[in-house]
Amino acid sequence: MRKMSIAALALVIGTSALAGCGRDASADVSAEVAKIDQQSGPAREQALYAKAKDEGSVTWYTGLIPNQVVIPIKEAFEKKYPGVELKYYRGGSSEIAQKMLLEAKARAPKSDVWDGAHAGEALKGARAAEKYDSPYAEDYPNDQKDPDGYWTAVNIYVKGIAYNTDRVKPADAPKTFDDLLDPKWKGQVAWTPEATGGADFIGNVLNTLGEQQGEEFLRKLAGQKLKVVQVSSRELLNQAIAGQYPIVLQVFNNHVALSKKDGAHVAFSALNAASKELNPLGLTAGAAHPFAARLLIDFLLSPEGQAVFRDAAYIPASPDVRPTDPDLDPESGRFKTTLLSPAQIEKDSGRWMDLFDKVNAG
Amino acid sequence: MRTRFVGWVVLVLGVVLAAVMAPILWQLIAGSLTEGMLVDSRVWTLENFRELFGDSSNIHAAVNTVVFAIGSALLAILIGGTQAWLAERTNAPFRTLAYLGAVILIGTPYLVYVISWTLILGRNGLVNSILGRLTGSDNPSIITVNSLLGMIFIEGLIWSPLAFLLIVSAFKRANPALEEAAQMSGAGTFTVLRRITLPLAWPAILAVGLLAFVRVMEAFEVPAVVGLPGGVEVVTTKVYQTIRRGITPDYGFANALSVTLMLVVGVLLWRYNRLSKRAERYQVVSGEAYRPGVMDFGRWRYAYGAVSVVLFGILVALPIVVLAWAAFVPVFQGFNSSMFNFVLQNFRWALSTPSLVEGAMNTILLCAIASVAASLITCLVAWLVVRRAPASALLDQLVSVPLIIPGIVVGIAIAQVGLASPIPVYGTIWILMFGYFVTFLPFTMRFAYAGVIQIRADLEEAALVSGASRFRLFVRVVLPLLATSLLTGGIFAFMQGARALSMPIFLASPDSPVAAVSLYDAFVNGSTTQVAAFGLLWMLVMVTMSGLIFAFAKRSNVSLY
Numbered sequence: 006m007r008k009m010s011i012a013a014l015a016l017v018i019g020t021s022a023l024a025g026c027g028r029d030a031s032a033d034v035s036a037e038v039a040k041i042d043q044q045s046g047p048a049r050e051q052a053l054y055a056k057a058k059d060e061g062s063v064t065w066y067t068g069l070i071p072n073q074v075v076i077p078i079k080e081a082f083e084k085k086y087p088g089v090e091l092k093y094y095r096g097g098s099s100e101i102a103q104k105m106l107l108e109a110k111a112r113a114p115k116s117d118v119w120d121g122a123h124a125g126e127a128l129k130g131a132r133a134a135e136k137y138d139s140p141y142a143e144d145y146p147n148d149q150k151d152p153d154g155y156w157t158a159v160n161i162y163v164k165g166i167a168y169n170t171d172r173v174k175p176a177d178a179p180k181t182f183d184d185l186l187d188p189k190w191k192g193q194v195a196w197t198p199e200a201t202g203g204a205d206f207i208g209n210v211l212n213t214l215g216e217q218q219g220e221e222f223l224r225k226l227a228g229q230k231l232k233v234v235q236v237s238s239r240e241l242l243n244q245a246i247a248g249q250y251p252i253v254l255q256v257f258n259n260h261v262a263l264s265k266k267d268g269a270h271v272a273f274s275a276l277n278a279a280s281k282e283l284n285p286l287g288l289t290a291g292a293a294h295p296f297a298a299r300l301l302i303d304f305l306l307s308p309e310g311q312a313v314f315r316d317a318a319y320i321p322a323s324p325d326v327r328p329t330d331p332d333l334d335p336e337s338g339r340f341k342t343t344l345l346s347p348a349q350i351e352k353d354s355g356r357w358m359d360l361f362d363k364v365n366a367g
Numbered sequence: 368m369r370t371r372f373v374g375w376v377v378l379v380l381g382v383v384l385a386a387v388m389a390p391i392l393w394q395l396i397a398g399s400l401t402e403g404m405l406v407d408s409r410v411w412t413l414e415n416f417r418e419l420f421g422d423s424s425n426i427h428a429a430v431n432t433v434v435f436a437i438g439s440a441l442l443a444i445l446i447g448g449t450q451a452w453l454a455e456r457t458n459a460p461f462r463t464l465a466y467l468g469a470v471i472l473i474g475t476p477y478l479v480y481v482i483s484w485t486l487i488l489g490r491n492g493l494v495n496s497i498l499g500r501l502t503g504s505d506n507p508s509i510i511t512v513n514s515l516l517g518m519i520f521i522e523g524l525i526w527s528p529l530a531f532l533l534i535v536s537a538f539k540r541a542n543p544a545l546e547e548a549a550q551m552s553g554a555g556t557f558t559v560l561r562r563i564t565l566p567l568a569w570p571a572i573l574a575v576g577l578l579a580f581v582r583v584m585e586a587f588e589v590p591a592v593v594g595l596p597g598g599v600e601v602v603t604t605k606v607y608q609t610i611r612r613g614i615t616p617d618y619g620f621a622n623a624l625s626v627t628l629m630l631v632v633g634v635l636l637w638r639y640n641r642l643s644k645r646a647e648r649y650q651v652v653s654g655e656a657y658r659p660g661v662m663d664f665g666r667w668r669y670a671y672g673a674v675s676v677v678l679f680g681i682l683v684a685l686p687i688v689v690l691a692w693a694a695f696v697p698v699f700q701g702f703n704s705s706m707f708n709f710v711l712q713n714f715r716w717a718l719s720t721p722s723l724v725e726g727a728m729n730t731i732l733l734c735a736i737a738s739v740a741a742s743l744i745t746c747l748v749a750w751l752v753v754r755r756a757p758a759s760a761l762l763d764q765l766v767s768v769p770l771i772i773p774g775i776v777v778g779i780a781i782a783q784v785g786l787a788s789p790i791p792v793y794g795t796i797w798i799l800m801f802g803y804f805v806t807f808l809p810f811t812m813r814f815a816y817a818g819v820i821q822i823r824a825d826l827e828e829a830a831l832v833s834g835a836s837r838f839r840l841f842v843r844v845v846l847p848l849l850a851t852s853l854l855t856g857g858i859f860a861f862m863q864g865a866r867a868l869s870m871p872i873f874l875a876s877p878d879s880p881v882a883a884v885s886l887y888d889a890f891v892n893g894s895t896t897q898v899a900a901f902g903l904l905w906m907l908v909m910v911t912m913s914g915l916i917f918a919f920a921k922r923s924n925v926s927l928y
Contacts, residue, residue, distance in 0.1 A: 064877065071892075092721075094877035095892065102614045104876070111786045111793030115878045127614045200613065235595035240893035247700075249490040249508060358613065365598075366424075 034295050041299075042138045049140065053303065054086055056296035062090040063297035066105065066116040068098040068124075068201075068284070069160075070239050073263060074317040081313050082304055089297050097237060098123040099200045102133075109133035109290060116289045117298035120159055123200050125285030126351035129155040135290040137299060141306035141323075148346075149283055149322055156285035156347075158322040159305050160314050163258040163335050163342060164205065165279040167242055170270045172251035179252065182210060182276050186225050195232040195250035197241050201282075203233070204357035205345060206255040207364070209280035211357075212343045220360075227364045246271050255280070259318045259333050266318075281335050281342035282350075283322070372837045373756050380748060381758065384765040387805060392768070394783040395629070395776065398622035415623035425605065425624075431594075432584055432601040435518055440579035442523025444572060447530025450678060454531075455538040456546070456564065457662045459671035464679040469528040471683050474913025476866040477525065477588040478886055479902035483686040484521045485592060486693050486899070488512035493689060496701025513597025522589045524682055526579045533578075537571030537646065538564070546662070556662060570646035577639045581632055585773035587869035592890065602628050603775050603869070610779065610873065618783060625776040633771040690906070693899035713900035723889070723901050726880035727908075729796065733881070734864040737803035738857040741811040745856075746849055749815035750841065754824070766808040774869030777806055782873045794876035802870050807860035814856025818849040855919040862912055 041052045057063070069075050071093065079091045096104065098121030105128055108114045119128065128134040134155045142150055142157040149158040166185075168178055179185050185194060196203040211219035231254075234241055238256045245253040246269045261273040286305060292298045304310045311326040320328050320335070331337040400411050419425055450465035472480070487493045490508040498509040511517065545567070549559045565572075590604040600608070602624060609621040664671055693699040695709040717723055748766055751759040769777060781802045785793035792798045822845065830840045864870070868883040875884040882905055890898045 066877070092877070094722075096888075099614050100611065103611070103616060106614060107616070107782075107786060108794050108876075111788070111791055113791035113794050115794050115876055123614065198608075198612070233598045235891075237892055240891070243893050244490065247491050355613065362424075 031291070038295065038299070041296075045140050050300075050303070053296050053300040054089070057086065057294070057300045058088040060294040060297045061088070062092055063117045063294050063301050064115060065091060065093045065301065066101045066119045066121075066289075067093055067095055068101060068121040069095070069319075070260075071095050073260075074314060074319055077317050078305070078310070078313050081310070082301065085304070085309075086300065089300065091301065097121075097199050097201060102127045105133045105289065106131050112291075114289050114291045114293065117292040117294045118286070118301050119289055120284050120286045122162060122205075122282045122284055122347075123350055123354060125151065125156045125283075125287065125347040128287065129153070130351070133290055134287045135292070137288040137302060139299070139303050139306050141303060144325065145306070145322060146324060151285070151347075156287040157306060158283035159286035160284045160322050161320040161335060162282040162284060163275075163279045163320060163333065164209075164238075164255045164282065165258060165273055165275040166252060166254050167245055167256045167261050167271055167273050168252045169245050169248055169250075170272050172248060178272065179274060179276065182214065182222055184276075185252070186222075186229065190229060190252060192230045192232070193250065194229060194252045194254060195234050195241060195244070196254040197238055198233050198235060198361065199238065200354055200358065202238050202241070202255050203361040203364075204354055205280060205282070205350075207357040207360045208345050208350070208353060209255075209278070209343055212280075212345065212349075213278045223360060223364055227367050230367065231365065233365055242271070259320060259328075262330060262333055263318050275340040275342070278341040278343045279335070281344045283347060285347055370837055373751070376747065377751060377756055377758050377762065380744070380751075380762055381765070383744075384748075384762060387801075388765055388768045390784045390787075391772070391777070391780045391805065394780045394787070395622050395626055395772075398618055398783060399626045402619045415619045416627075418620060419623050419627065424600070428600045428602055428605045431515060431599060432603075434515060435522065435590070435601055436580045436583040438515075438519035439522035439526060439583040440576045442519060443526035443530040443579045444534075444576050446523065446527040446678060446682070447532075447575075448534050448572065449674065450527070450531045451534035451538055452560070452564065453671060453675055455535055456543070457664060457668070457671060459664060459668045459675060461672045461675040461679070464675050465531055468679050468683045469531055470913050470917050471687075471910050472525070472528045474862060474866075474910035475906050476883060476886075476902070476909055477586075478592065478866075478868050478883055478890075479690065479906050480525060480686060481521055481588050481592045482886075482890060482895075482898060482902060483690040483693075484524075485512060486689050486699055486895070487685065488517060488520075491700045493701045500702060511597065513593055513599070515594075515599050517597075518589050518593045518599065521593060522583055522586060525586075525589070526582060527682060529582070530575050530579060533575045534568060534572060537568045537575075540571075541567045550662065556664070559662070570642065574639060574643040574646050577635060577642060581635045581639065584628070584632060584635075585775075585869075587773075587775050587872075588867075591868070591887070603773060606775055606779065607872070618779070621779055625773075625779060628773060629771050629776060632773065636771055687906075690899050690903055693896050694903045695900075696896060699896050699899070713897045714904070716894075716897045717901035717904065720885075720889070720897075720901075722877070722880045722885040723882065726875075726882040726885035727905060729799075729880060730865050730882040731908075733796065733800050733803055734861045737800050737864065738807050738811065738860040741804055741807035741860060742815065742853045742857045745808060745812040746815040746819070746846070746853055747841070749812060749819045750845055753816065753819040754827075763812075766812045769805050770809045774806065774867055775872065777802060778870045778873040781805070785874075794878060796879040799871055799874050799879060799881060802874050803864045806870055807864060810860040810863060811853075811856040814852050814859065815849065818852025818856075819845070821852075822848050851919060851922055855916055858912060858916040858919065862909060862916065865912075866909060 037056070041049055044052060067075055075093050075095065079093065082091050083089065101119060101121045102124040105114065105116060105119060109131065119134070129151065136154045138154065139157065145157055150156065166179065196206060207223065210222060214222055232250060234244065236244070239260055241253050242256045242260050242264065244250055246264055258273050258279065261271055264271055286302060288298050288302060306323070308323065308326055311321040311323040314321045315326050315328055318328070318330065318333070320333055327336070328334045332339060335342045399415055400413070402410070402412055402414055453459050453462040454465050485492065488510065489512050492512070495508050495510060502509065546559050546563050549563050554562065585603065587603045587607070590601045591607065594601060595604055606621050606624050609624065610616040610618070694713055696706065697708065697710055697712065745766055748759070748762045752763045772780070781798060782793065785798045827840055827844060830844045835843065865882070868887055871881045871884050872887070875881045886898055886901060
């Protein structure tokens with residue numbers, strides 16, 4: 006028993022000593038960061054890299070799909086900055102926001118950098134995110150970054166419906182929201198209970214059709230007995246490709262394009278208007294690796310990092326780097342989009358969730 | 368046993384155990400009476416319970432839970448009972464396959480087993496691809512596993528080894544002379560079964576059914592992997608969804624749900640204890656000539672042997688073969704042109720994924736340390752309880768508290784304890800270790816208790832008379848005699864911890880992964896074949912452990928359940 010209490014005492018003293026060091030260090034960090042923020046170009050990069058190498062690694066909580074884009078980013082980043090390991094954790098964007106919120110509450114942040122369509126405003130509001138200055142963010146349009154400097158969109162998501170072309174004939178393919186109400190699709194349409202899935206679909210319907218007409222549509226949609234599938238939207242698309250569900254809602258246009266390239270029998274439709282969402286990228290408050298975190302953010306927002314998104318068939322946020330396939334690009338004018346801004350998501354997502362439950366209750 | 372030394376030991380143990388259990392119970396109970404996140408607002412309210420009983424979807428989940436638990440318990444008893452009868456009461460060939468099956472299944476991580484069954488019954492699974500071939504339909508899911516029925520089927524299989532082992536021990540207690548007498552008086556096989564064997568084993572079977580019912584109510588893996596994708600919610604997945612949904616977790620409501628579930632589990636387990644005590648009273652006093660007698664089926668015994676083989680095939684061989692098959696193909700789609708296109712890429716991926724490899728290492732390390740700690744503490748408690756030290760009954764109660772807390776609830780409670788703690792433990796490996804330690808206590812206690820009871824008090828008296836102190840007596844006499852029981856209990860707790868997903872799912876973090884949670888994440892993200900590859904390797908490790916523990920249990924004369 007005595008040994009155990011000594012060990013416990015040592016643990017308590019050890020952790021409080023560590024916490025003490027952390028406090029002193031954070032003052033040093035902000036002074037150092039202020040110095041680096043005054044520099045630009047290669048001098049800033051070199052200064053950040055030198056510090057980042059001492060830190061050795063950076064942890065990124067991301068909603069992006071690992072084998073499509075995170076791993077290519079990891080490879081490019083580690084090749085450019087040897088000695089700084091990029092560790093990542095993938096989760097749905099509200100899952101990431103929740104994880105960070107709880108870690109902040111426990112004063113033990115594990116991430117350094119985060120992204121997620123539903124994370125930006127929530128983390129800013131809960132002070133789990135920290136302001137940062139990236140020289141690359143200046144080139145981004147104002148509606149793609151936080152006016153207070155807590156986040157910058159790193160890529161753009163375009164979401165619509167996808168259908169299995171073996172199960173849905175081209176002539177039958179839904180072209181408007183109303184086409185989803187056709188009796189032949191009863192029980193054939195699936196969506197996910199993730200905030201970025203079903204709830205965002207509802208947000209897009211209300212934005213596009215207007216509140217009144219939108220709610221009217223949702224009432225009719227409830228009669229269609231939609232299937233709720235508890236998976237990521239990437240996996241929901243896989244299930245449509247496998248033929249489990251002929252039509253799936255609120256999946257990413259670039260995921261459909263990637264699968265088509267691999268020979269999958271699947272097609273995308275924007276219906277009345279696809280939803281366009283930003284993927285905010287930010288710094289974690291109290292990050293353990295503040296310099297490596299800034300180095301990664303700079304890299305992701307730089308033309309070089311944006312090119313990795315482009316080459317992975319994602320839609321870069323930088324106005325200077327456009328997708329190779331204009332069919333993916335909301336700026337190409339080939340399809341209509343409605344913006345779900347981070348501010349609106351923060352404000353209305355809860356209501357959309359409730360509507361989602363209502364539609365499923367029938 | 369009233370010395371100062373013993374008094375101090377009881378006091379220290381009591382304080383330590385209370386310090387472990389009190390915050391957990393406080394977070395759950397006080398948390399259920401406050402709204403939102405953590406017990407810091409201190410505005411007491413019954414709103415969570417009003418929401419709980421006022422929302423029809425909660426009632427629906429409760430009804431699903433009961434149907435799920437009854438169905439699974441019945442199936443488990445049907446399978447386990449058949450196996451037990453064949454193994455203990457007949458001379459049918461292959462009847463001992465059931466023992467091999469139990470060793471393998473008790474080692475298999477729940478999640479791996481469930482995933483393997485989704486490969487068999489799920490969309491694009493084996494059965495659907497065969498049915499599609501036969502009927503020429505292009506619908507890839509003629510049968511749907513993501514339903515209450517599918518859940519019952521898989522969960523029933525999972526608990527059948529438990530039913531088998533418990534019913535076997537009930538059969539062993541009964542005197543076969545009664546059956547022989549009936550047989551000699553001209554009763555047929557089924558008459559004996561119906562009139563003699565079953566009535567004698569009935570209280571035991573009822574007790575097993577109740578235990579399985581409770582365990583299924585607490586189950587999380589099957590509801591999460593099979594139920595959620597089909598929109599079938601039970602109470603444990605409802606708790607999970609309550610936390611996961613939205614950004615700020617609604618701990619208040621999750622706590623209310625958890626406390627309600629705990630109450631039900633507590634009452635049922637109390638009934639179980641009374642039932643199983645009564646079952647022991649049905650023991651037939653057997654004389655000197657006791658020997659296991661068996662029923663001779665004559666030529667029919669091969670037909671009964673076939674039943675054993677088929678059950679083993681469904682329970683063990685089929686899921687393992689399909690899991691291995693999926694592990695070696697790039698995309699698993701049942702029967703199709705590329706079904707024998709074997710590759711090693713899944714294993715390469717699995718072994719190069721840090722969260723899985725690190726997760727496996729962490730699981731082994733954490734469960735090993737936690738089981739050693741739990742074994743040491745509970746062996747002290749067991750010794751004090753058996754030797755009737757003052758206030759030791761209270762210690763017994765304290766280590767038994769986790770029995771009534773379902774794994775997912777332990778996880779949520781400890782997450783809240785961690786979040787409220789002034790020391791930053793949330794998201795670290797320490798909080799996981801704490802979680803395993805707490806859940807292991809009742810298991811290691813059982814084995815330690817069974818061990819201490821076998822030590823004769825006069826051995827200890829001899830040591831005391833020879834001048835040994837109580838401390839010396841415990842270390843030099845009691846501990847060595849308990850070694851095998853402790854080892855068995857330790858490994859058993861280790862396995863229970865390592866195979867479960869529910870406790871660590873809210874405690875593991877990207878920084879401190881454990882195998883079960885990393886596997887679940889990979890499964891949800893759609894890497895099915897890679898999950899199969901890792902699951903296969905992980906299962907091999909665990910089944911080896913399971914083999915070890917059965918061997919030890921035999922040596923230490925302790926029954927596993």
